[in-house]
Amino acid sequence: MPDALGTAITNTNPNSCVTVHSGRLCKPWKISQQGITFIAGWEAFKPHIYDNDGAGKGGNATIGYGHLVHMGPISGAVSEAQFRNGITIAEARELLLLDLDYPEHILNRKIRVPLYQYEYDALVCFVYNLPSGNAGLLSLVNSGHYDRVPAKFLEYTMAGGVRPRGLIKRRRSEGSLFKEGNYDHSH
Known part of the structure; x- marks a missing residue:
């Protein structure tokens, strides 16, 4: 299926064009x-690294609004260093926007x-x-x-x-x- 456009070709005349109006973008x-x-709101802000797998049984090192620090549990990995002192809500929001x-x-x-x-x-x-x-x-x-x-x-x-x-x-x-x-x- 081609990308949706603002026009459509009718099935009765291949050379006709009908303008389609939609509230969809x-x-x-x-x-x-x-x-x-x-x-x-669903991710919930966490200022410090936590392990998350979605079921509460460990998982991946995560911070902020679900920002993945690295795969696997908290381990002292280099990628955790920048988050050792936690983050602010503003920093978490920046990470969310990037993610x-x-x-x-x-x-x-x-x-x-x-x-x-x-x-x-x-x-x-x-x-x-x-x-x-x-x-x-x-x-x-x-x-x-x-x-x-x-x-x-x-x-x-x-x-x-x-x-x-x-x-x-x-x-x-x-x-x-x-x-x-x-x-x-x-x-």
Whole structure:
């Protein structure tokens, strides 16, 4: 499917062109301030390095709003040095903005249909939390079945072999944001 454009060719006359009007946006997309706040609310600010795997059983060295310091648990690695004294909320927000470049790049490259801002923000939150293994959801978005996407979020609730309640709530919230533009990130 080609990238969504502001025009379409009819199936009755290959030389005709119809202007299509939509509230959905075409590329390039950029996350909104509301989207950043939504993600920060789910990630929760942690001023010191902690181990996180999404299920609370150890995992990867992380700080701020889910910024990955390195794979594997806290170990005294060189990459931890700059965070030994912790970080401020402002520094965590800067790291979050840098970290959002990757999911935004993925979505701008892989999504081929127009999106509302809130739909895009929900997808950025999802890909930020699950940077790989998300092809099924992105494929459904590209199919244009926008109404089926919120339920699809709930298929991605496993972490460490269990379904953490917090992850289920997050996926429901992402689905609600995608469907209704509801930026509520309360737990």
